[in-house]
Amino acid sequence: MLKKSGFIDSKITDKRYATGDNFVSLLTFMGCSPNIELEPQEDKPYCYIEINTNEKETFYSGTNLKAAVCPECKTKITQITDPTGEILLCSNCHNEIQLSALNWRKTAFIAKSCIVIGNIYESEAIPNDQLLDALEEVSQSKWKYAYIRDA
Numbered sequence: 001m002l003k004k005s006g007f008i009d010s011k012i013t014d015k016r017y018a019t020g021d022n023f024v025s026l027l028t029f030m031g032c033s034p035n036i037e038l039e040p041q042e043d044k045p046y047c048y049i050e051i052n053t054n055e056k057e058t059f060y061s062g063t064n065l066k067a068a069v070c071p072e073c074k075t076k077i078t079q080i081t082d083p084t085g086e087i088l089l090c091s092n093c094h095n096e097i098q099l100s101a102l103n104w105r106k107t108a109f110i111a112k113s114c115i116v117i118g119n120i121y122e123s124e125a126i127p128n129d130q131l132l133d134a135l136e137e138v139s140q141s142k143w144k145y146a147y148i149r150d151a
């Protein structure tokens with residue numbers, strides 16, 4: 001589906017793909033001139049797509065993390081070591097927190113699978129409904145997006 005829709009093109013490495021012909025129309029770009037390099041380059045950053053599938057739920061975050069807080073005591077939660085359960089015990093007040101209640105404000109997420117769009121600045125692009133709906137149709141589950149800065 002990702003290839004057929006023109007979102008991805010050929011494989012560059014094991015998990016990475018070059019952007020497809022229709023890539024830019026499946027995202028909504030903010031600002032007037034998005035500064036992205038769509039062609040794979042030898043010596044400078046370029047936009048790529050990486051498909052990650054894990055055996056179990058995994059916590060993803062980066063250096064731009066906006067910590068979620070315990071709904072009871074407001075202790076910051078910056079890491080989830082075992083995201084496979086649905087409940088986390090607050091390290092401070094020991095209250096049970098539903099993982100689904102934590103709000104990382106689009107800077108972290110828990111997922112088994114994710115699609116990484118690399119080398120686009122935070123909030124510069126948003127996946128549009130056409131892309132999210134197509135992903136939902138093939139996977140039978142709802143897709144969301146977040147921005148992770150990895151350096």
Ligand SMILES: [Zn+2]
Nearest residue numbers: 070073090093
């Ligand atoms: Zn707490």
